[in-house]
Amino acid sequence: MTEPLATLDAALDRDREIMTINIGPHHPATHGVLRLVVDLEGEMVREVRPVIGYVHTGIEKSCEDKSYWKVIPFVERMDYVSFFFQMEAYCGAVERLVDLEIPPRARYLRTLFLELNRIHSHLVWLGTTALDLGAISMLWYCFRERDKILDLFEMATGQRMHTRYFQVGGVIEDIPLGFEAKCRAFAEEMPIRVGQYEALLDRNEVFLQRTKGTGIVSRERLLELGVTGPLLRAAGDPWDLRKAFDYLAYPEMDFKIPVGTVGDNYDRYRVRVAEMVESARIVSQCLDALPEGPFIADDRKYVLPPRSELSTSMESLIHHFKLVTEGYRVGPGEVYYSIEGPRGELGCFVLADGSAKPARVHFRDPSFVNLQSFRDMAVGGYVADMIASLGMLDPILGGVDR
């Protein structure tokens, strides 16, 4: 793409004119408050400097001030479309710190909600990215399905977003009657809907022209930059933490990892859309294989006892009181636990110093690291391609800024 311009320049022998514009924290094509300072030469991007921090909330510092279970609502508001993943990263880290084993039913329920959240995140991505590229109707269709997922979340947990459903030891309550039927109906309907989305976009000439061949970054460069998730898989590397490290119920699930070839924006789109279908399959399998049993661990030192016991058992009352007022103490140690989020490797580092509050909670957020590859994607292309790359990069600024 730089070729015609180079020859034209040589023919006209013109000085380069660089215009620096600010695609500020507020603009229509954004996935959050990301500020881009772009050096343009005509329509070609010569340099892009992302400026972040406009939604920095100090969540990691706030977490040091709260007992371990109170950290869970803070932590899920980082990357605000994949809230279950943050809960899982944190609860998994604390469970490793205290050596707590979660029961099988909780493992399957967690996997189920994680995959529903992955579909939710990809639907939000598809709707907003298609909106950025001009395919405005996709927003309405994707958010129709997203509302169905949020209905499922609300049925199980009472809240649409930010449900605080995962607790250290399992999940906070069991799924209600009727949830399984509704969820199964959704999981069966999802591949059909994805087929409809593909029918809308896959042969759309404008969409193909804007995404094919744009924003290509090589696989080695992505690995150097620490990029994981669908971006790396679109470049041809089948690295997925669900298959690499065994956690929750993923070893028992049968699913494929979609991998791209070229690594351009079109591959990223195809990889995420295929992941939605795979996630729907995992949801069905989880429902089929959901074992009976307790939904949270038994250890009363870390898990609240059921309310029915509080009126009969003195120990339960004391445990409940201790857990709610001070919280449990976690012995000194540190743990780094990471899972595969919708955008890549989501890691949680928890440092415990023996008191009831964590001494340090740090999240390795995938969007923060993936954003470093944006410069490689955008430089050398047109401004319109930069917008397409930004959409396909799928940054969520809540996670970037924490």
Added chain:
Amino acid sequence: MPDAPGLELIRGEIERDCPDAVLATSFDRAQAALIVDPARVLDVLRWLKERPGQRYDFLSSLHAADYLPAEPRFAVHYELINRDRVERIRVKAMLADPGSEELPEIDSCVELFPTADAQEREVFDFFGIVFRGHPNLTRILMPDDYVGWPQRRDFPVGGEPVTFTYSEQRYD
């Protein structure tokens, strides 16, 4: 990850090539960690990345923690992954607080792992740890003119007290 004997083997091999770089090992809750001398951290990282038998070539996360009141106070953690054997290893470099207005320093690993660019800036922004050799060590998440290192343990959480009805002062 390498188990406890494997970790000791790695330490032994590093000792032969970079003597006195590794100060201790720690195998806690199934996670292997090498505690290294901060002046030699680049040697250890390069050894782990390029050694044919080790090849921990993916830096998954670079973060720091403040262990106040324990000394040395700061630790920079490097989480490395070997993707072929699917193993993790952690490298910890403990830094002491020089005191008064000086900032602790450590070498930057941006040439080895370009992913460390933004992550080192974040550590600088929150802890005030200077990475020597970093191309652009400026604040990344806080405003550019912010004073203070927010994530240090002695920095207050901030905010304002919640005013309840009868807790207000009488101004008459």
Added chain:
Amino acid sequence: MLRGDLEGEDLERYVEERVVTTTFEKVQNWARANSIFPLTFGLACCAIEAPISIVTARYDLARFGAEALRASPRQADLIILSGRVSIKMAPVVRRLYDQMLEPKWVMAMGACSSSAGMFANYAVVQGADKFMPVDMYVPGCPPRPEAVLYGFTKLQRKIMDNPDQGWRQRYDAYGTEEWARGGPRSEPSPEAAEAYREARELTLA
């Protein structure tokens, strides 16, 4: 009907039955309330619920006349602060508000922009009303889209100056306000009492 068909009182009555008379302000306020152009402004989690989710088909904002979301603050009427306002973003938001042309309204959506929500720390402005005037607060974390729509319709009524038909009148809520000096139902200062009386007349009129 031709000139001369009706005379005097019959003519008056004929005109009264067919023509609506009102004040110019009322028509203007009605038009403004029913054609609000919100600004496409989303900060954090609340942004997924509004402005993205309330314009989708289930919680259609277009039926209230606010379908045209404008990207430029010069063309927008309503800025919905959806999300936490960090200290780096606060000057930007204030500048956006200054760039909007009168009449303009602000809806603080969610707990974080109303009062910093759960984030009582160094990085979040403790409530957007610390640096800009807010007309409507919608609590929730995040508030349901229906709650945002309720806040929106309440804002519309506020613009149209209609009295609030809700719970305050039904439950006789006047006279139970708490004053900071001295506790509930203590005597307010004369200026405060005057202001309260005026405000009450406005809402009850």
